Amino acid sequence: MAQAPALHTVLGKAVAILRAFRPEDRAVPLAALVRRTGLHKATVHRLSEALVANRLLDRVDGGYRPSAGLFELGMLASPERSLLEVAMPFLQDLYERTHETVHLGVREGHDVVYVAKIGGHRQATAPSRTGGRMPLHCTAIGKALLAHADDALRRAVLTGPLERRTPHTVVAPGTLRRQLRRVTETGVAFEQEESALGLTCVAAPVLGHDDEPLAAISVAGPVGRFRPDRYATAVRAAALGLGSTLVRRDPPR
Amino acid sequence: MAQAPALHTVLGKAVAILRAFRPEDRAVPLAALVRRTGLHKATVHRLSEALVANRLLDRVDGGYRPSAGLFELGMLASPERSLLEVAMPFLQDLYERTHETVHLGVREGHDVVYVAKIGGHRQATAPSRTGGRMPLHCTAIGKALLAHADDALRRAVLTGPLERRTPHTVVAPGTLRRQLRRVTETGVAFEQEESALGLTCVAAPVLGHDDEPLAAISVAGPVGRFRPDRYATAVRAAALGLGSTLVRRDPPR
Numbered sequence: 463m464a465q466a467p468a469l470h471t472v473l474g475k476a477v478a479i480l481r482a483f484r485p486e487d488r489a490v491p492l493a494a495l496v497r498r499t500g501l502h503k504a505t506v507h508r509l510s511e512a513l514v515a516n517r518l519l520d521r522v523d524g525g526y527r528p529s530a531g532l533f534e535l536g537m538l539a540s541p542e543r544s545l546l547e548v549a550m551p552f553l554q555d556l557y558e559r560t561h562e563t564v565h566l567g568v569r570e571g572h573d574v575v576y577v578a579k580i581g582g583h584r585q586a587t588a589p590s591r592t593g594g595r596m597p598l599h600c601t602a603i604g605k606a607l608l609a610h611a612d613d614a615l616r617r618a619v620l621t622g623p624l625e626r627r628t629p630h631t632v633v634a635p636g637t638l639r640r641q642l643r644r645v646t647e648t649g650v651a652f653e654q655e656e657s658a659l660g661l662t663c664v665a666a667p668v669l670g671h672d673d674e675p676l677a678a679i680s681v682a683g684p685v686g687r688f689r690p691d692r693y694a695t696a697v698r699a700a701a702l703g704l705g706s707t708l709v710r711r712d713p714p715r
Numbered sequence: 716m717a718q719a720p721a722l723h724t725v726l727g728k729a730v731a732i733l734r735a736f737r738p739e740d741r742a743v744p745l746a747a748l749v750r751r752t753g754l755h756k757a758t759v760h761r762l763s764e765a766l767v768a769n770r771l772l773d774r775v776d777g778g779y780r781p782s783a784g785l786f787e788l789g790m791l792a793s794p795e796r797s798l799l800e801v802a803m804p805f806l807q808d809l810y811e812r813t814h815e816t817v818h819l820g821v822r823e824g825h826d827v828v829y830v831a832k833i834g835g836h837r838q839a840t841a842p843s844r845t846g847g848r849m850p851l852h853c854t855a856i857g858k859a860l861l862a863h864a865d866d867a868l869r870r871a872v873l874t875g876p877l878e879r880r881t882p883h884t885v886v887a888p889g890t891l892r893r894q895l896r897r898v899t900e901t902g903v904a905f906e907q908e909e910s911a912l913g914l915t916c917v918a919a920p921v922l923g924h925d926d927e928p929l930a931a932i933s934v935a936g937p938v939g940r941f942r943p944d945r946y947a948t949a950v951r952a953a954a955l956g957l958g959s960t961l962v963r964r965d966p967p968r
Contacts, residue, residue, distance in 0.1 A: 472725045473762070477769045483791045509726070516730045528792040530823045533830075536789010537846020538736045539781040546845065551836040558811060570783045577786075580833070583804040592799065593790020 476509050489524035542577050556700040562683040567603040574604045589658045600631045602653040602665035603678040609645035610675035630655040650694045664690035666701035729762050742777035795830050809953040815936040820856040827857045842911045853884045855906040855918035856931040862898035863920050863928035883908040903947045917943035919954035
């Protein structure tokens with residue numbers, strides 16, 4: 463993940479403190495924030511208290527944690543939130559048809575950012591989380607987005623290092639390029655334990671004007687019980703429905 | 716909504732700029748940010764650019780907008796996100812049983828903050844949104860939380876001004892107090908067009924150790940078609956299920 467680029471400024475340091483929190487944290491002691499940011503203890507203490515005063519952190523037993531105020535601020539991110547609102551009925555329909563884990567993701571840099579993850583009591587254990595990231599090349603959503611990305615981005619990903627997340631991650635650029643070509647032909651992308659062992663997934667791109675990839679939708683489940691090809695039609699239908707709704711709402715300028 | 720309390724600091728000003736964005740905004744021009752914050756134009760320009768450099772804003776045609784980086788940061792808010800993850804299967808079940816708009820909310824100050832809003836194609840037009848706020852006293856979720864809040868908080872809300880959102884908002888403290896007593900007796904709270912005309916709602920509190928109100932779940936629908944009392948049992952079952960799961964996960968210290 464990218465680091466705050468301006469650690470010499472007050473704002474950059476404050477953002478670095480916020481980004482030092484991890485999803486699994488409950489309360490993070492001051493000493494841990496000092497260690498994770500590499501900033502001086504006095505600076506971390508002063509800025510953490512200022513973040514509390516500004517309602518972005520809460521002071522709790524054992525340290526600090528991100529506050530409801532930060533959650534609210536994050537939900538002002540209008541592209542993600544308005545996409546989520548329009549997408550929700552399509553995601554719900556897809557969930558009801560499959561009862562498996564449904565994701566909505568967008569591209570940021572060379573990563574997928576998950577805007578929604580919905581699932582029921584029997585959902586598979588997936589490493590994804592709402593607001594979390596995964597590299598494009600090892601997820602079905604990422605491949606769906608990458609297949610429709612512009613040439614420069616696709617080339618940058620294919621020539622960059624392709625991180626191996628599992629023994630099944632496709633790290634050969636030629637193989638990945640062939641898979642992406644197949645995605646544009648068939649309208650769906652697959653992942654077979656490429657981001658996490660035991661998990662398989664099918665995704666379809668949500669396309670806007672001029673086939674610009676706006677997002678992608680996926681259904682994921684455990685290897686064995688879950689057969690991703692059986693859900694290809696349902697995922698494609700959800701992505702097409704969402705795409706045409708987005709295009710109607712937001713006519714080309 | 717509370718304002719950033721420290722407008723004399725760089726951090727306070729930067730947070731004020733972020734909070735100046737509204738959910739319906741696409742791109743906000745510099746001049747509008749200046750107007751909304753009351754800060755000097757040069758300050759807003761410098762800090763907006765710094766927020767872009769720190770990946771919290773994007774510079775787009777026509778101004779600035781909150782970025783995916785801000786969305787990610789908001790999703791680090793661990794209490795909200797981990798609550799959401801545990802709650803999702805219960806919310807999904809409730810949605811499938813009702814096919815109406817399902818909310819999950821927590822208390823912040825005298826407000827409800829919505830952590831999730833899920834609904835299908837036929838969902839009612841509700842003013843709620845994920846990450847949005849409503850006063851406690853005029854929503855079913857708020858009354859469910861308030862009925863189980865400690866005495867000091869309940870007294871503060873009941874003696875404070877009770878904002879009238881619609882002609883149906885309960886603004887008489889005595890009436891509201893009787894409604895809250897009924898919530899503790901029956902386990903469900905109702906709203907009849909008290910936050911928005913045309914909308915009715917039923918909610919149940921999610922209780923932790925010692926009946927501490929952790930969150931509340933609601934089902935909302937349009938007046939006429941939707942009969943909230945018919946869903947009372949389903950909402951209560953979802954809230955009880957979520958509460959006992961949260962208590963099991965997080966044993967008392």
